[in-house]
Amino acid sequence: MCGIVGYTGHNSCVEILVDGLRRLEYRGYDSAGVAIQTGDDIVVRKARGKIVRLTALIAKEPVAGTCGVGHTRWATHGRPSDENAHPHRAGHVAVIHNGIIENHRTLKERMIARGRTFCSQTDTEVIAHLLDEYVSAGRTLEEAVRKTVAELRGSYAFLAVTGREPGTLVGARLNCPMVVGLGEGEFFLASDLTAFLSHTRDVLFLDDGELVIATPAGVRITDFAGKPGSVPPSGSTGPPRWRRKAATATSC
Numbered sequence: 392m393c394g395i396v397g398y399t400g401h402n403s404c405v406e407i408l409v410d411g412l413r414r415l416e417y418r419g420y421d422s423a424g425v426a427i428q429t430g431d432d433i434v435v436r437k438a439r440g441k442i443v444r445l446t447a448l449i450a451k452e453p454v455a456g457t458c459g460v461g462h463t464r465w466a467t468h469g470r471p472s473d474e475n476a477h478p479h480r481a482g483h484v485a486v487i488h489n490g491i492i493e494n495h496r497t498l499k500e501r502m503i504a505r506g507r508t509f510c511s512q513t514d515t516e517v518i519a520h521l522l523d524e525y526v527s528a529g530r531t532l533e534e535a536v537r538k539t540v541a542e543l544r545g546s547y548a549f550l551a552v553t554g555r556e557p558g559t560l561v562g563a564r565l566n567c568p569m570v571v572g573l574g575e576g577e578f579f580l581a582s583d584l585t586a587f588l589s590h591t592r593d594v595l596f597l598d599d600g601e602l603v604i605a606t607p608a609g610v611r612i613t614d615f616a617g618k619p620g621s622v623p624p625s626g627s628t629g630p631p632r633w634r635r636k637a638a639t640a641t642s643c
Contacts, residue, residue, distance in 0.1 A: 393418065393420065393462060393463055393464050393477075393488075393489045393582070393643075394411075394412060394415030394416075394418050394420065394462065394463040394489075394581075394582050394583065394586070395460070395461070395462050395487050395488075395489055395548065395549075395550055395569075395580070395581060395582045396408055396411035396412060396415065396460065396461045396462075396579070396580070396581045396582075396586045396587070397459070397460040397461070397487075397550045397552075397560045397562065397579070397580040397581070397605070398411075398457075398458065398459060398460075398560075398577070398578070398579055398580075399457070399458040399558050399559070399560050399577065399578055399605050399606055399607055400457060400458075400574065400576055400577025400578065400607050401457060401576055401577060401607060402457060402577060403455060403456070403457065404427065404456055404457055404458060404459045405425065405427060405449060405454060405455065405456070405459070407579075407587075407590070408425050408459055408460070408461035409425070409442065409445070409446060409449070409461065410589070411461060411579075411581060411586035411587055412425075412442055412445075412461050412462075412463050412586075413442055414585050414586050415463055415581070415582065415583060415585065415586050416442065416463065418463065418582075418583070420463035420464055421439065421440070421464060422437065422438060422439045422440065422463070422464045422473070422475070422476035422477075423437065423438065423440075423441070423442045423444075423445045423461070423462065423463045423464070423476065424436060424437025424438065424445060424461065424462055424464075424476045424477055424478055424487075425437070425445070425449075425454075425459055425460065425461040425462075425478070426459055426460050426461075426478035426480065426485035426487070426552060427454045427455070427456040427458070427459035428456045428457075428458040428459055428552055428554060428557055428558070429454065429455065429456050429554075430554070430557070431554045431555065431557070432554045433480060433483075433484075433485045433552060433553070433554045434454045434456075435478055435480050435485060436448050436449050436452065436454060437462075437473065437476040437477065437478065438473055438476065439473050439476060442463070457558070457607075458552065458557065458558050458559070458560065459552065460478060460485065460487045460550045460551075460552055460560065461478075461487070462476075462477035462478060462487035462488075464476055464477050474510055474511050474512075475511045475512055475513050477513075477515060479510075479511060479513065479515050479516045479518075479519045480519060481507075481516065481519035481520040481522070481523040482520075482523035482526070482527060483523055483526050483527060483553045483554055483555050484519050484522040484523045484526055484532075484535075484551055484552070484553045485519065485551070485552050485553075486515060486518045486519040486522065486549055486550070486551045487515075487549060487550050488514075488515040488518055488547055488548070488549040489547065489548045489549070489567045489582055489643045490545060490546040490547035490548060490549075490565075490566065490567040490643045491514065491545045491546055491547070492514040492515070492517060492518065492543055492544070492545045492547060493544045493545035494542075494543070494544040494545070495514035495517045495545075498517040498521065498542065498543075499516075499517050502517065502520050502521070502524075507520050514545075515549075518539060518543070518547075518549055518551075519551075521535075521538075521539040521542060521543075522535045522536065522539050522551055522553075525538050525539065526553055526555060531556065532551060532552075532553050532555075532556050532559055532561045533559075533561050533602070533604050535551075536551060536561045536562075536563055536602060537602065537615060537616075537617065539563075540563050540565070540602075540615050541615070543565075545565075546565060546566035546567050546643060547563070547564075547565055547566070547567055547643075548562065548563070548564045548565075548567035548568060548569040548582060548597075548643060549562065549563055550562040550580055558606045558607050559604070559605070559606050560578075560580060560603075560604075560605045560606075561602065561603070561604050561605075562580050562597070562602065562603045562605075563601070563602050563603075563615070564597040564598070564599060564600075564601055564603075565599055565600060566599060566643070567582070567643030568582055568583070568596070568597075568643060569581070569582060569596070569597045569603070570582070570583065570584045570594055570595070570596050570597070571594065571595050571596075571597065571603055571605070571610060572584065572587040572588075572590060572591040572593065572594050573591055573593040573594065573595070573610065574590060574591045574593075576607050576608075577590075577607065578605040578606075578607075578609075578610050579591065580603060580605060582643070595612075597612070598620075600614055600615050601613065601614055601615070601620060602614070602615065
C-alpha cells in the first residue's frame with residue numbers, strides 16, 4: 392500500500408509533494424522520499440520512518456524545483472532503511488514505484504553482468520537502471536519507459552524523472568492504480584486522487600497498459616505501444632468529473 396505522487400508546473404513542488412504524501416499516510420508506510428529536478432540534475436531526499444523525518448532532512452538540506460516525485464514505501468523487497476526508501480536513482484533517472492516486479496532478479500543479474508552497481512535490496516531499482524540505460528543511449532524518457540515496460544513482469548505503477556528533460560514526468564500503469572490531476576499549466580500524478588484534491592478536481596484514471604507523459608504544457612496518454620489516448624480539457628471547477636473508465640480495483 393505504498394503511495395506515489397508527482398508534480399510538474401510553475402510552482403515550487405517540494406511542498407506540494409510532501410503535502411500529497413501526508414494525504415496518503417493512511418495507506419501505511421515505513422519510509423518516505425522525494426526526487427526534485429534542479430536544472431539538469433536530480434536531487435533525492437529520503438529517510439526511513441515518518442514523513443516528519445523527511446521534512447527535517449529537507450529543512451537541513453533544502454532543495455528547490457518545479458518538477459518532481461514523492462513516495463511513501465511499505466517494504467516488500469528489502470528491509471525498511473534509508474537505502475531501500477524510494478525514490479531510487481540510477482545515473483540520469485529517478486523512479487518511484489508501487490507493486491511487484493516479478494522478474495527483478497533476472498533483470499538485476501543481467502545488469503550487474505553489464506557493470507551496473509545496485510545500492511538497495513528493492514525490486515524497484517531495476518526499473519531505474521533499465522531506464523538509465525536507455526536514456527544514456529540517447530532515448531527520450533518516454534521512449535525509455537516504453538522500452539522498459541516491455542521487459543518488466545508483474546504489477547506496477549511507477550513515475551520517472553530525468554535531469555535531461557526538465558519539467559517532464561512519465562508514468563506507467565499495469566494492475567496498480569494511477570490518477571492524473573489536471574490544472575492550468577500544472578499537472579499532478581498519484582496513486583490516489585486524495586493526494587491532490589486541494590489543487591484540482593479535474594481528474595482522469597489511467598487504464599492498464601497506459602503511459603502518461605506530463606509537462607507544464609500539457610498531458611498525453613498512450614498505450615504501451617504508443618497509440619494515443621484521449622485527454623480532457625483542464626481548468627474546470629466543481630466535483631471530480633472526468634473518469635474515462637472506472638478505475639480497476641487493485642491491492643497496490
